[in-house]
Amino acid sequence: GAVVSQHPSRVICKSGTSVKIECRSLDFQATTMFWYRQFPKQSLMLMATSNEGSKATYEQGVEKDKFLINHASLTLSTLTVTSAHPEDSSFYICSAHISGGGSEQYFGPGTRLTVT
C-alpha cells in the first residue's frame, strides 16, 4: 500500500514553454503533498507544500508564479513549471502524507525535467 506515482517520468521541453507534472496517491487519500527538487549530486530540497483545497505554501526562494501548484483532489497534485529555462532542469519528486495518518510520507518515483 501507500503508492505514489508521478507522470511523466521524463520530459524534455523547449525554453519558454510550460510543463505539468502530476503526483498521484494511488491507494490512499492525501490531504498534504510535498514537492521537492534535486539537482545533480545534490540533496532533495523542499519546494512547496501542497494542501488540498487551499493555496500551496512555498519555501523561501521558490517563485510561486513560476512553479504553480494545484491540489484539486485528495489524490492528485500538479506542479506546473511555467516559462521553463535551462536552469529549471532538475529532478522533481513529490511525496504524500496519508490523511489522518501518522507523520509518514511516501515518495513518488520522480520526474526528470530537461529544458533545452
Add this chain to the structure above:
Amino acid sequence: SQELEQSPQSLIVQEGKNLTINCTSSKTLYGLYWYKQKYGEGLIFLMMLQKGGEEKSHEKITAKLDEKKQQSSLHITASQPSHAGIYLCGAGLLPYSGGGADGLTFGKGTHLIIQP
C-alpha cells in the same frame, strides 16, 4: 548551514564487509527517514524512526535513532552489490502536530560503492 549532516559523503566497501552511515543534526529530529536512491531515480523507503533509542531492522540493514533524537545511524551487515547506491536521511525538524505533516529536510547523501 546544513541542518542534516551525513557522513561519510562516499564510501567504498568490499563485498561482504559491514558498514555504517551516520546522520547528525544539532536540532531534535522528528520522524527520521532513511531512503536509498539510484542516481536519477526515485527514493526507495528503507525505514522510519520516531522514538529516541528506537532501532529497526530489515534484512541486513539496521537503523538506530539515539536517545536525544539528534543522530541516526544506518548499518549494513555483509554488504552485497545490491546495496550500492545513494543513501539519504531525511527528517522533520518540527514536532508532528497531528493535523498534517511538514516537509522533510534531507542530508546530502552518502554514495555507497560495493567492490566485488
